[in-house]
Structures are given as C-alpha cells and as structure tokens.
Amino acid sequence: MNISMPVEEHARLKPDADWWRGAVIYQIYPRSFQDSNGDGIGDLSGIIHRLPYVASLGVDAIWISPFFTSPMLDFGYDVSDYRNVDPMFGTLGDFDALVERAHELGLRVMIDLVLSHTSMDHVWFQESRSSRDNPKANWYVWADPRPDGTPPNNWLSIFGGSAWQWDGERRQYYLHNFLVQQPDLNFHEPQVQDEVLDVARFWLDRGVDGFRLDTINFYVHDDELRDNPALEEGSRNASIAPDVNPYNYQNHLYDKNQPENLVFLERFRALMDSFTDIAVVGEVGEAQIGLQIVADYTRGDDRVHMCYAFDFLGPDRVNGTRAARVLRDFDAVAPDGWQCYALSNHDTVRMPSRWNLEDKGIRAHVAFLFCLKGSVCLYQGEELGLTEAYVPYEDLQDPYGKAFWPKFKGRDGSRTPMPWVADGPQGGFSDHKPWLPMAMEHLPKAVARQDEDSESLLNWYRDIIALRRMRPVLQKGTIEVIEATDAVISFVRRLDGHAPMFCAFNFTGGSHQVTLPRGEWAWLEGLGFFPQRQGRTVTLPPYQVFLAEG
Numbered sequence: 001m002n003i004s005m006p007v008e009e010h011a012r013l014k015p016d017a018d019w020w021r022g023a024v025i026y027q028i029y030p031r032s033f034q035d036s037n038g039d040g041i042g043d044l045s046g047i048i049h050r051l052p053y054v055a056s057l058g059v060d061a062i063w064i065s066p067f068f069t070s071p072m073l074d075f076g077y078d079v080s081d082y083r084n085v086d087p088m089f090g091t092l093g094d095f096d097a098l099v100e101r102a103h104e105l106g107l108r109v110m111i112d113l114v115l116s117h118t119s120m121d122h123v124w125f126q127e128s129r130s131s132r133d134n135p136k137a138n139w140y141v142w143a144d145p146r147p148d149g150t151p152p153n154n155w156l157s158i159f160g161g162s163a164w165q166w167d168g169e170r171r172q173y174y175l176h177n178f179l180v181q182q183p184d185l186n187f188h189e190p191q192v193q194d195e196v197l198d199v200a201r202f203w204l205d206r207g208v209d210g211f212r213l214d215t216i217n218f219y220v221h222d223d224e225l226r227d228n229p230a231l232e233e234g235s236r237n238a239s240i241a242p243d244v245n246p247y248n249y250q251n252h253l254y255d256k257n258q259p260e261n262l263v264f265l266e267r268f269r270a271l272m273d274s275f276t277d278i279a280v281v282g283e284v285g286e287a288q289i290g291l292q293i294v295a296d297y298t299r300g301d302d303r304v305h306m307c308y309a310f311d312f313l314g315p316d317r318v319n320g321t322r323a324a325r326v327l328r329d330f331d332a333v334a335p336d337g338w339q340c341y342a343l344s345n346h347d348t349v350r351m352p353s354r355w356n357l358e359d360k361g362i363r364a365h366v367a368f369l370f371c372l373k374g375s376v377c378l379y380q381g382e383e384l385g386l387t388e389a390y391v392p393y394e395d396l397q398d399p400y401g402k403a404f405w406p407k408f409k410g411r412d413g414s415r416t417p418m419p420w421v422a423d424g425p426q427g428g429f430s431d432h433k434p435w436l437p438m439a440m441e442h443l444p445k446a447v448a449r450q451d452e453d454s455e456s457l458l459n460w461y462r463d464i465i466a467l468r469r470m471r472p473v474l475q476k477g478t479i480e481v482i483e484a485t486d487a488v489i490s491f492v493r494r495l496d497g498h499a500p501m502f503c504a505f506n507f508t509g510g511s512h513q514v515t516l517p518r519g520e521w522a523w524l525e526g527l528g529f530f531p532q533r534q535g536r537t538v539t540l541p542p543y544q545v546f547l548a549e550g
Helices: 044-056 092-104 123-128 190-205 260-273 290-298 320-333 359-371 399-404 440-445 447-451 457-470 472-476
Strands: 024-028 061-064 081-085 108-113 164-167 172-175 210-213 279-283 306-308 339-342 375-379 478-484 488-494 501-506 512-515 532-534 537-540 545-549
Touching (some): 024 044, 044 061, 044 092, 081 092, 081 190, 092 108, 108 190, 108 279, 260 279, 320 478, 320 488, 359 545, 447 457, 457 472, 472 488, 488 512, 501 537, 537 545
Parallel strands (some): 024 061, 024 375, 061 108, 108 210, 306 339, 339 375
Antiparallel strands (some): 478 488, 488 501, 512 537, 532 537
C-alpha cells in the first residue's frame, strides 16, 4: 500500500459505546512524528498528513501526547494553557481538522491530559504564589517549612531530589512530584476539580473520543503530609523509576494513591458519560500496589474505563511464569476491570533493545500482546521494529536523562524522529535538522521500504492487528491460563457465540512443548509461525507461536 493513498471513506466511524474494549490504540508523540513546516519539530499538520498510514495499520484509535501551550521543559507535560495548542504544533483549527480527518478514516482520537500538575508559568500558579489569601491560594499544594527550614516531609520527586521547592515570594514550599517547574495541583480544593473537569469538557466539545490521563494516581496527596516509610531493599523495583533513582527507596503511601482520588474519578466519569462513546485510560505509575490501584480505578462502571499497565514495560523480559501471574492476579483482584497493555512508549527503552530481541523474538512477544485480554497501546515506530537510538549527551533534551546521566540516559532514545523514507539524512521527517537526531540505523527500517516488502515487520503488524479485529474473542473474550513455565505460556480465550482460541507462546531461543486442551483445534496459519503438532502435543521452536480455533 502506498502510504499517501487515501483510505476508503466507508471507514467512517460507527457509533459504539464499547469501542474501547479490546481496541488497538496507536500512540503518537507529536514532536517526532512528522514536521510539516520545516522547523525540525513534528506538528499537528504533520499528523494529519500521515493519518492514512496510521489507518492502514488497522488500529482503532490514536492517542496524541500533549500538544498544549507549554514552556516545553518536560516537552508538553508541563502545561501553561490547557485550552490552546502550542504554536510549535499549530492552532486549534489544525486540531479540529485533525479530529475531522481522523474520523473520516475511522480513527477515534484520544488526547493526553496532564491534570496532576501544571507548568509554573500557568496563570493559576502565578496567582497562587502571589499571596496566601488570593482566590487561587489553595489551588496548589503549599506547606510551611519545619522549624529548621527544611521541607515539610520526606517526599521525593521522580525526577530526583526532594518533592518540595521553596518559593521566596510566598515563603512556603510547594509540592512537585516531577520537575521543580511542575507544581502539583491541590485536588483537595473543589475549585480545582471543577476547573479541570471544565478543561476536559472543552476538548470533548471539540470532538475528542477520550483521554489518556497522565499519572492518574498522583492527583490527590495525603492532606496531613505524613512521611513516606522506607521500602526494604528486597521490595524495590525499577518499573516506574530507574534503579539509580532514590525514589525507589520509599513506600509511597502518602504522596499518591489516596482514596479520595476515587471520588474525583467518579466525577470525571460522570462527565464522560454525559457525552457519547467516550473512553478514558488512566496511567498508573506505581511499583508496589499497581495492580490494586488498577483494580480500584477500573472496578464497576463509574470510574475510568481502563488503566494503562506497566506490567510489560519494565526492564525484565516477559516469561510465561510472570505473565501468568499478571493475568491471574488481575482476574482475581479485578474480574470486571480492564487493562490496557503496552510493550513500548515514550518513557521507556524501546522493546527490542530493552529485551535484546531480533525479528523472531519481536514477533513472538507482539503476538502475545495482541492475544491478551485487554486493550493494546502501540507506540509509533514499534511496528517498524525500531530499536533504542543512541543520543549523545550534547544532543540530549530530556531533563530526566541529564539528571541521572550516564547510568540512566533518559527517554530521548525512544523519542527520535519517525523514519518515513530511507533516503536523506532526516528520513522524510523534516527538511531541517530535527530536535533530536534521526537515528541512522532506523533508516533501513523506514515505512516506505517496509511497505513494499510483503514479509516486513510492518506488514506483519497489519496482519496480526487484522487477526485481532476479525475475531471478537481476542478483543472481548475471557482468558484462562492453561500452562505456564518460564519459557512458555498457553491460554484459551472464550466468548459466547464465537469459536474459542488456544494461544501458546515460546519466549526463548530453545524449543519447548505445550499440550492442547481436549477437543478439536484447527491451526491458524499465515502469520509466519511454524510450530509442529503431533496429536495434542505442540512443539514450539525458538520464538514460535501456535494459535488454533476450537
């Protein structure tokens, strides 16, 4: 398929309140997707230009990372105006055109709302810091110092150091869970909740189909500002912050994950339900009790529709034992909840590099992802098999990487520009030097080159997405783990009125066997996997998959 060809108009959206359940959502990081005006930074017009390509993948929706007005210290996750587009990305008119074109192509549009904090350049913060008795004095989390002048408690910032910053104008500390320049909003203040709900309403009125809520469990803090207890070394993990970050040394009982957050989420869901066919996915950043948080936030039908899970985004490779534990634990804790799984995103090392996988290993792990119960997020370039790019320190943009260099090189390696063509130094992304260097090793994997190769990873992604779309059992069915070892996992998906599916995956470079459940099972050919079956015994060669219908 030629990526510039228009997709047929019959792809226009059809009403479906349940569209999100089992959906495939394509994440676009706008700075690095497509530059349309030659300034080296991707923009909304560039996204519009490439939407036919996204539609050609067969995905259900796009999630666009922040494009709001911002000083860009955290590249859009520090918002200074929630109701406008930053000029580097375009205008509100461009956004409206993007929504219209996406809907024509059958794509729903979700946008990234960063509600836990703003930029310190936001007019709300400027007013809040001006005095202790102004109308917005309580809109942010302010606290007096301890008697010795030190911060009010021991809370830490994910980006390093104390989560508290002294403000000489107000002579108090303010809370920032991320950059110093990202003060946290105070969700104990009803006016704050009202205002951010109005922000969501603004974008719903412009036609968006849902939201990805950034750091959803950080909204509400402990009003008593109690110290977090220490976390014993054996309980630490690097799924949320790199292992060089002391943030992992605390049990974050009080700076996030507060029960009052559920009340706000119920207000947020009520607003969503006043519109048609809206879905919300919440990002849960929590290393210790993340599963319970996801369960609490997605339980019932009055909170968020689904949560964005970190189960397979960490440094540890997927194995059958751990995968089975994730699936069983979630069904036990949240039988009516819903997960949204991913293998890569804009904050993590790209999956092929993170787990040292070649083409066969990539396909096995991605097939596993697309056969899970839950929805799927696919990060731009993932379908090309892009590896983590090396970004030298002198080109580094990410403040997180600068803070922990060289042990942690930051997030820029997963944010380099999308390669559209193999010719030219900028790979069709821009006519100008891009904000991050184009990775030369990505050019041979460019869209145009893979598009012409029927055996390419890109076209295989189209096939596996089509398989999922054509079989409702893979989108909405139940899941029952049959067998799990470190090397393999097998499970059965079932949905009333549809043929069950048996799915088995070998995550290793050795051969392993699985056993088919009793019954008649027909092997689904055509995805480039070549297992060997003898009776009920299936031999899976290295990184092979077996899918069968009953």
